[in-house]
Structure formats: structure tokens, C-alpha cells
Amino acid sequence: MSLSLRPITEKEWSAWITLDEEAFGNAIPPHRSELFRRNAEFDRSLGAFEGDLLVGATAVCSFTMTVPGGPIPVGGVTSVGVLPSHRRRGVLSALMTRQLADLRERGEAVAALYASEAAIYGRFGYGRAADNLFFDIPKHGAALAGHAPVDPALRLRVVTPAEARTAFEKVFEAALDSRPGLYARTPARWDAVLSDHEADQGGAGPLRAVVAEDDGGPRGYALFRIKQGFTPHDVPDGELRLKELFGLDPAAYALLWRHVLERDLVARVKAWQRPSDDPLIHLLAEPRHLNAGWLDDLWIRLVDVERALPARRYSAPVDVVIEVEDAFCPWNARRWRLTADASGARCVPTEDPADLTLPVTVLGAAYLGGRPLAALQAAGVVRESRAGAVRELSVAMSWEPAPWAGLIF
Numbered sequence: 001m002s003l004s005l006r007p008i009t010e011k012e013w014s015a016w017i018t019l020d021e022e023a024f025g026n027a028i029p030p031h032r033s034e035l036f037r038r039n040a041e042f043d044r045s046l047g048a049f050e051g052d053l054l055v056g057a058t059a060v061c062s063f064t065m066t067v068p069g070g071p072i073p074v075g076g077v078t079s080v081g082v083l084p085s086h087r088r089r090g091v092l093s094a095l096m097t098r099q100l101a102d103l104r105e106r107g108e109a110v111a112a113l114y115a116s117e118a119a120i121y122g123r124f125g126y127g128r129a130a131d132n133l134f135f136d137i138p139k140h141g142a143a144l145a146g147h148a149p150v151d152p153a154l155r156l157r158v159v160t161p162a163e164a165r166t167a168f169e170k171v172f173e174a175a176l177d178s179r180p181g182l183y184a185r186t187p188a189r190w191d192a193v194l195s196d197h198e199a200d201q202g203g204a205g206p207l208r209a210v211v212a213e214d215d216g217g218p219r220g221y222a223l224f225r226i227k228q229g230f231t232p233h234d235v236p237d238g239e240l241r242l243k244e245l246f247g248l249d250p251a252a253y254a255l256l257w258r259h260v261l262e263r264d265l266v267a268r269v270k271a272w273q274r275p276s277d278d279p280l281i282h283l284l285a286e287p288r289h290l291n292a293g294w295l296d297d298l299w300i301r302l303v304d305v306e307r308a309l310p311a312r313r314y315s316a317p318v319d320v321v322i323e324v325e326d327a328f329c330p331w332n333a334r335r336w337r338l339t340a341d342a343s344g345a346r347c348v349p350t351e352d353p354a355d356l357t358l359p360v361t362v363l364g365a366a367y368l369g370g371r372p373l374a375a376l377q378a379a380g381v382v383r384e385s386r387a388g389a390v391r392e393l394s395v396a397m398s399w400e401p402a403p404w405a406g407l408i409f
């Protein structure tokens with residue numbers, strides 16, 4: 001198979017959509033195709049062509065993403081797919097190799113993605129950097145604990161998503177720096193979040209919203225759908241499907257959760273993609289009723305170790321020599337001395353002996369601060385040659401709150 005790699009042009013949009021539909025086995029309705037197109041940066045797409053046939057694709061979104069210490073530019077990798085007739089012949093490997101080189105050339109030291117399957121991206125140097133939780137909370141387990149904060153100045157406003165978009169954007173922007181992994185949203189991405197065609201509804205009715213506010217403005221919002229239903233004996237059996245909930249302070253957060261959990265005629269609340277340290281865990285009177293499940297959220301790849309490591313802040317002083325293994329990006333594969341103190345962080349090449357040896361996936365997994373290294377050491381992924389070095393690096397890289405992007409791209 002002879003492949004050529006180049007950006008996909010706007011004129012080739014329908015071939016790109018067809019490829020996506022074939023790879024994922026779905027049908028993309030026209031309005032969603034249009035939303036994808038408006039979110040796409042064609043000059044940052046990469047197609048693999050066999051002759052004129054598009055057989056594989058990927059693209060990058062230019063994100064500003066919060067990492068420990070503040071926002072940095074991050075390449076958000078998306079739209080990865082290979083035509084089923086061409087799978088397992090190295091198309092994705094070719095795309096990933098070129099894309100990582102392009103990211104480095106452009107000066108983006110960090111890449112991020114959501115994975116359709118957890119087995120795909122480790123070989124390309126991505127590490128599982130964040131987790132998310134999904135909840136299935138029955139009405140009988142929905143009571144909040146006595147300590148749930150209440151602020152009499154706060155009130156709820158039932159709104160349509162369209163009329164309250166400015167309030168959502170204001171809240172989200174205020175929340176952006178609060179958690180590693182959150183990334184700034186363009187207007188086109190907000191359009192996708194608030195898209196409410198029948199195909200978006202999954203049989204659960206229109207997008208509904210409430211805003212928590214006081215005289216100073218919005219302090220939080222919840223977006224959700226309700227699949228209304230009754231049992232054969234006419235007992236209310238509605239299901240509230242939470243799409244997004246942000247509260248800028250504990251009282252707003254508690255009020256919004258209280259609202260979704262107590263909605264009349266709702267028998268259960270299903271929430272997906274909640275942060276792994278969701279305060280709700282500590283707000284419910286009986287958190288076992290969360291019926292929580294666990295999934296991988298963001299995957300992170302240090303495209304350029306030398307630039308990525310100093311681009312974040314550290315929780316404790318550190319001075320370690322790290323031997324990085326990286327078959328895919330050979331410029332990273334060497335020993336680096338990472339030092340950090342109150343004045344900032346530095347990462348320089350060194351010939352000094354290694355304190356610890358790890359694959360680049362581990363630096364990606366730990367980059368946002370949510371992946372302690374001890375378990376990776378116990379699993380044999382990290383090897384220590386100076387006693388205490390793993391703990392030193394792990395403590396320095398840890399960060400609170402837990403990383404989470406909360407919105408698939």
C-alpha cells in the first residue's frame with residue numbers, strides 16, 4: 001500500500017465524513033456534520049490517501065488547556081479513523097508519526113485526546129492522565145448530607161439553553177482555571193454542547209437548564225434532559241440525564257445538585273463524565289447510592305519533554321534525573337534533569353546517572369497532576385535506581401483538584 005499524507009481540504013469534507021461513518025459504524029446527521037465542520041481546523045487535519053481515496057484521518061484542535069499552574073497551548077487530537085478495509089496495515093501509525101512531528105514543529109509541547117478504546121494510544125506515547133465517573137442515583141438515595149451548604153442569597157432560574165448561553169459561558173470561563181484538563185471553548189464548540197436536534201436527544205426530550213444566581217450574576221448552571229415515564233402502575237419513573245453541571249462555589253454546587261436530584265417525577269439521575277473527585281461524593285448523605293462507574297477521561301502525550309515539563313508548576317521542590325523511553329519521538333528519549341522550586345521549573349539534558357526510568361506515557365499520565373506514580377512503579381512501569389526518587393517526583397507532580405476535561409472533543 002502506497003500512502004501519501006497531507007491535510008484534508010474543505011472540498012474533501014464529504015469523504016472525511018464518510019470515512020468517519022465507516023470507521024465508527026455510525027450515521028452522522030447533517031446538523032452534526034455541520035457542527036464538526038465548523039469545529040474543524042482544516043489546516044491542522046491530516047489525511048492518509050491511497051491514490052485519491054481517503055483511507056485514514058486525524059486532526060488537531062488548537063486548545064488552551066489548564067495544566068497545574070495555568071493555561072498552556074495544547075494540541076487536541078480528534079477525528080481519528082481508518083477505513084475498515086485498510087485497518088491494521090499501519091495507517092494510524094503513519095498518521096500518528098507525522099502528527100507528532102508536526103505538533104513539535106509548531107511548538108505545541110503537549111497533546112491530548114479522548115480514546116474510543118483504551119488499548120490504542122499507549123503505543124504512541126499517550127498516558128491515561130485523568131479519569132471520570134458515571135453515576136446512576138435512585139431517588140431513594142438522593143438526599144444530601146446535613147452539611148450541604150445553603151446560601152439564602154442564591155436562587156434558581158429555569159431557562160432555555162438558548163436564552164442562558166451567556167450565563168453558561170460566564171460560569172464556564174470563571175471555572176476554567178480551577179481544574180487541570182479544562183479547555184477553553186470556541187463559539188462553535190458551545191454550539192455543539194447546546195445542539196438540540198432530535199438526533200441529539202436520545203429519546204429523552206429537549207435540553208433543559210437551570211441557572212443558580214444571585215444579585216451579582218450567575219454562579220452555576222445545570223444542563224440536562226428528562227426521559228419521562230411511568231411504571232405500569234402509574235408510578236413516576238422519569239430519568240434525568242445530566243449533561244453538564246458547573247457550580248462556582250459550594251453553595252451553588254449543592255443547590256444545583258439538589259435541584260436535579262429532587263426534580264418531581266424523576267426516579268433516577270444519570271450523570272456521565274463527572275470528575276473523579278466530584279464533590280457530590282461528599283455531599284450525598286449516602287454516597288453508595290451514586291452507583292459509580294469509572295472510565296478514562298483525558299490522555300496526555302508529552303510531545304516535547306524538554307518544553308512540556310517546565311510549562312507546568314510543581315507541588316513540591318524536586319531534583320531528579322529521569323531516563324525517558326520514547327520509541328515514537330526519539331528527541332525525548334534520553335536522560336533529563338528536572339528541577340523545580342519556588343522560582344519555577346527547568347528540564348535540561350544530562351549525562352548524570354538516572355534516578356528513575358520510565359516510558360514517556362508515565363510523564364503524560366502524571367502531567368495534569370492526577371496520577372500518583374507508586375501504582376505505576378508497583379506495576380513495573382516505573383523503575384527506581386535512587387531510593388525515594390519515585391516518591392519525590394510523584395509528590396511534586398501531584399495537583400488538586402483532580403484533572404478532568406468533562407467534554408469529549
Ligand SMILES: CC(C)(COP(=O)(O)OP(=O)(O)OC[C@H]1O[C@@H](n2cnc3c(N)ncnc32)[C@H](O)[C@@H]1OP(=O)(O)O)[C@@H](O)C(=O)NCCC(=O)NCCS
Binds near residue numbers: 081119
Ligand atoms: C483504531 C484505528 C484508528 C486503528 O487504525 P489502524 O490503521 O488499524 O492502526 P495500525 O495498523 O497503525 O495499528 C498500529 C498498532 O496498534 C494496534 N491497534 C490498532 N488499533 C487497535 C485497537 N483498537 N485495539 C488494540 N490494538 C490496536 C495494532 O494491532 C498495531 O499493533 P502492532 O504494531 O503491534 O501490530 C482503527 O481501527 C479505527 O478506525 N477504529 C475505529 C474508529 C476508532 O476507534 N478511532 C479512534 C478514535 S479515538
